[in-house]
Amino acid sequence: MxxxxxxxxxxxxxxxxxxxxxxxxxxxxxxxxxxxxxxxxxxxxxxxxxxxxxxxxxxxxxxxxxxxxxxxxxxxxxxxxxxxxxxxxxxxxxxxxxxxxxxxxxxxxxxxxxxxxxxxxxxxxxxxxxxxxxxxxxxxxxxxxxxxxxxxxxxxxxxxxxxxxxxxxxxxVAGVLGWWAAKNGLAPLRAMRSRAMAITAQRLDERMPTQEFPVEMADLATTLNEMLRRLKEEFDRLSEFSSDLAHELRTPINNLMTQTQVTLSQTRSSDEYRDILASNAEEYQRLARMVADMLFLAKADHGLILPSTEKIAVHDETRALYDFYEALAEEKQVRLELLGQAEVWGDRLMLRRALSNLLSNAIRYTPAGERVVIDVMGNANGTTVNVLNAGPPIDEQMIPRLFDRFFRADKSRKQLDSDGAGLGLSITQAIVHAHGGSMSVSSVDGMTCFSMHFPSTRSAGKHLTTEA
Missing domain, CATH: 3.30.450 (Beta-Lactamase)
Structure with missing residues (x-):
């Protein structure tokens, strides 16, 4: 060695x-x-x-x-x-x-x-x-x-x-002086090492005192501080995600356990058992959807999502979704409108899933008598799909966290009939990113707009080819 x-x-x-x-x-x-x-x-x-x-x-x-x-x-x-x-x-x-x-x-x-x-x-x-x-x-x-x-x-x-x-x-003598100079010159590095050794998972808020280090090491200390900041953000996000995941899984599991224990407490008829099994099946489906969504997001985080490449007419996909959500929209007394038309290169099923997530959210939060508009705009820079709906505004402090997993906005937007786990927007953002695009949100004057921007046909084709 x-x-x-x-x-x-x-x-x-x-x-x-x-x-x-x-x-x-x-x-x-x-x-x-x-x-x-x-x-x-x-x-x-x-x-x-x-x-x-x-x-x-x-x-x-x-x-x-x-x-x-x-x-x-x-x-x-x-x-x-x-x-x-x-x-x-x-x-x-x-x-x-x-x-x-x-x-x-x-x-x-x-x-x-x-x-x-x-x-x-x-x-x-x-x-x-x-x-x-x-x-x-x-x-x-x-x-x-x-x-x-x-x-x-x-x-x-x-x-x-x-x-x-x-x-x-x-x-x-020069060697002794060189040792002394090197030892004292590297003292800030040893101090930085001591600081780094004191940093643990519970003390990620510690930072390097950049003012105490020479100019050459101050840049390193600044870089380390930036790295610690990112680690703390990711660690906090992971901790919150773990807590939210446990909370989301606890509800259906507790429902299943309670219902099973009650069922086993006494003899019941075949119809009662059939109803209980049907109720359990719904909880299992909810758990299955949650696990599938988390697996999708995990693949997205590691770049394992490889969308196929084909030309998609966004307005045609939107009309198909309008047909699917027509009954829900009529029940909510919400009008569906489509403006513009454009094409993008990407995976048809993934794009439809992203549109479906935004459309279902928009219908859920739109008051009766209002409308949901999907505005499709295309130009040389790419295609932008805006999903607009009227309703309670989103707090500006909440907007940066809307795409966090298991996150839900304030109580004024929470609906009791929602069976989602708070992963829809995270999945939508992952799909857009997989296509080389970006997402943005605005909520002004009672109008909320979710925007998906996809790059131009040429750049999108290059991105997806590289990913594949």
Whole structure:
């Protein structure tokens, strides 16, 4: 299993490595610069000694005079070695020192014009130059000069040890400081974690204090607060739904249990048993409808509703529903009217169910002598179906909750003859959403309007194809 490291550890390691690399690079640059400076100093010194040797050669009258003069000039320069050659034969040479035979070639290839070489225990830097004496017809003179650079190397070795020690110590200090900075920098994240651990199903109203966090984490805290808000809304909705579901199921179940217990309390005739079974069957049908509606809504929530795609004439479907509800409308003394015509792409049975839910609600809540109007309007943006009815207005505070499951509006709109479970509008909204549409409600001046908007033929066809 791959090891998991904390963010503090990762930042500390990264900061330490970055600091170490920077310090190593800086130390290397310092060492190279100082070594280059020493090479330049040695080169200038060697050129100066060559120039001095040339002056001595120019003033010397004989080889013996040359040796004497050079001994006098060079004896005080410790670590300096000189060799003067003419035609390959030495005119002067420092005792106990051997120049490399290819010094001329080394000088030509050397960096900054100063060649370096090493013997068993010493290191030298040298230079060669050809000199032609004015007024002389003899061969040019080769001047070879070398310096013992052991003191430079000792200095560089000491400097290297100091730099290595400093880089190691500074990297360690940088690591400690990086750990401290990471630990303190991530303190708000730990505080956020503590806050999150305190949030439970009973404390979903807790929020992250965005003002206490840095700007980078404030956005995260805001996002978490928004997530907690949505979770609380959904949790409250689920709790309310569970309570409403238990309440709705309790009534028919209690009816069945009570009626069954009363029936079993004494012997009854066949007709009485038949009537009791018929009454129980009605309760079972109510339970079956409720379970089927909840299953439909559960599928809608998970995108499992896959409507078929066909062109539907909304006005034709409305006329068919008017024929079905004609008897109920006459009983309620309500007139049914149809305005406009348009077509939509969708599932015929689902669309008819949505229209039926709205139409039955409208008839139920419309006072006697009033009318229910279904107005169908189509344009380039899509088709809108408005179901309008007169009656008691809906409180504006209730409108956002009309599509909640098991929700019923205030008592002024509740009818005793209704056997619904409060799922009709939720199912209608799920059907419209499955077709890529939207729903809206308005209740003004005693007129209530439920609107279903379906997208245009082209966009609706794309939506349903994608869903399928």
């Amino acid at each position: 791959k090891a998991r490291y904390s963010l503090t550890t990762r930042l500390t390691v990264f900061f330490t490595l970055a600091s170490g690399l920077v310090l190593v690079g800086l130390g290397t640059l310092v060492a190279i610069s100082i070594d280059r400076h020493f090479v330049e100093l040695d080169r200038d010194t060697l050129r100066d000694k060559i120039h001095l040797t040339r002056e001595v050669i120019g003033k010397s009258k004989s080889q013996q005079d040359l040796q004497t003069r050079l001994d006098d000039v060079l004896h005080s320069h410790e670590g300096l070695f000189v060799s003067v050659l003419r035609g390959g034969k030495p005119l002067y040479a420092t005792t106990d020192f051997q120049f490399p035979a290819d010094l001329v070639a080394l000088t030509q290839k050397a960096r900054l014009g100063a060649a370096s070489w090493q013997t068993k225990d010493r290191e030298y830097r040298g230079m060669s130059e050809s000199v032609s004496l004015p007024g002389s017809s003899e061969a040019s003179i080769q001047i070879w000069v070398a310096l013992d650079i052991a003191h430079h190397k000792h200095f560089m070795q000491g400097l290297t040890r100091v730099l290595v020690g400093y880089v190691a110590l500074a990297t360690l």
